[in-house]
C-alpha cells in the first residue's frame with residue numbers, strides 16, 4: 001500500500017519510541033588520594049584477572065603482600081600531586097564530557113559516565129539507564145587502542161552486569177577508535193600549537209605498556225607477534241595486536257604533524273614487575289635520545305583521552321626529570337583531549353555510527 005504525502009508527513013511527526021543509553025567508561029581512579037582509598041582502588045584494579053593475568057592465588061599474594069603495603073603509600077603520594085581541588089582529573093573530565101556529550105546528542109540519548117574500577121560504578125550507571133526504558137545501549141570505553149586489560153575488561157563487566165536482566169537491550173560496543181579522523185585531528189591540533197611556539201628536536205609518542213604475553217594470548221591467528229617490525233603496519237591479521245594499533249596511531253599522528261621518519265619515536269611506559277612488557281620502553285628511549293644530542297622533545301600520550309597519573313605525572317613530570325638528568329633541556333607534554341570540542345565531536349560520531 002502506497003502512503004500519500006500527507007500520511008508520510010504525519011508519520012514523520014510521531015515521536016520516536018527509541019531511546020538510546022550511552023555508557024562512557026574510563027579506567028577509574030581512587031575516591032581520594034589517601035592511602036586507604038588508593039589501596040582500595042589498586043586492590044580492585046589489580047585483582048582484575050585481565051589486568052594481572054596470573055593464577056588467582058599468586059595474584060592475591062602479590063597484591064596483599066607487596067602492592068597494598070608498599071605500592072599504595074608511594075602511589076598515594078603521587079596522587080596527592082595530581083589531585084585538583086575538585087578531585088581526580090580523570091573523573092572531573094569524565095563528568096564534563098558526560099554533560100557536553102548529553103547536550104550535543106540531545107533528548108533521544110541519555111549519557112552516563114562510569115568507571116571500570118571504583119566510582120561511579122558500571123553497575124550503578126547501568127541500573128540508572130535500565131530505569132529509563134532503553135531500546136539500546138552503546139558502550140564506549142575511553143581507550144583508543146583495544147587491550148584485554150582495558151576495553152576487554154569493560155566489556156566483560158558490562159555483560160556480567162546485565163546478563164540476568166529480564167529485558168536485554170540492544171547492546172553495542174565501540175571496540176577502538178585509534179584511527180578516528182577527529183581523534184587524530186584533536187591530538188594533531190594540540191601538537192601544532194606547541195610546534196608553532198618553538199622548534200623541537202624530536203617527538204615522542206608514549207603509550208601505556210602491556211605485558212607481551214597478553215598480546216600473545218589474544219592472537220587467534222596463532223601467527224604470534226614477534227614484538228618487532230611485524231607491528232609496524234596494521235593489517236587484517238595483526239589488527240588485534242595492541243602494539244600494532246599503537247604504531248598505527250603514531251603513523252597517523254606523524255602524518256598529520258608532517259613528521260619524517262627519524263623525527264619521532266613510539267615507546268611504551270608504566271611497566272610493572274619483571275615479566276617482559278612491550279618495547280621500546282620510554283625510560284630507555286630517553287637516554288638514547290639525549291645521547292644522540294636531542295635537547296628538546298614534544299611528548300604525546302595517545303593511549304589516554306583524559307589527563308591522569310600516567311600523562312601529567314609520568315610523562316609530564318617523571319620523564320621530564322629523566323630527560324633533564326640526561327642532559328636534555330626542554331621536555332613538553334601535550335595535554336590530552338580532556339573535554340575539548342573535538343573530543344565531543346569524536347564521541348558524537350562514534351555514537352552515530354555505532
Ligand SMILES: C=CC1=C(C)c2cc3[nH]c(cc4nc(cc5[nH]c(cc1n2)c(C)c5CCC(=O)O)C(CCC(=O)O)=C4C)c(C)c3C=C
Pocket residue numbers: 027028029030042046050051052075088090143147149150208209210211270272303304307308309310
Ligand atoms: C599491572 C598491570 C597493568 C596493566 C596491564 C595496565 C593496562 C592499562 N592501563 C590503562 C590505563 C590506565 N592505567 C592507569 C594507572 C595504572 N595502571 C597500572 C597497571 C596496569 N595497567 C597501575 C598500577 C596504575 C596506577 C598507577 C600507580 O598507582 O602508580 C591509569 C591512571 C588512573 C588515574 O587515576 O589517573 C590509566 C588511565 C590502559 C589503557 C591499559 C591497557 C592498555
Ligand SMILES: [Fe+2]
Pocket residue numbers: 208270
Ligand atoms: Fe594502567
Ligand SMILES: [Fe+2]
Pocket residue numbers: 225226227230231238241242243244
Ligand atoms: Fe604485534
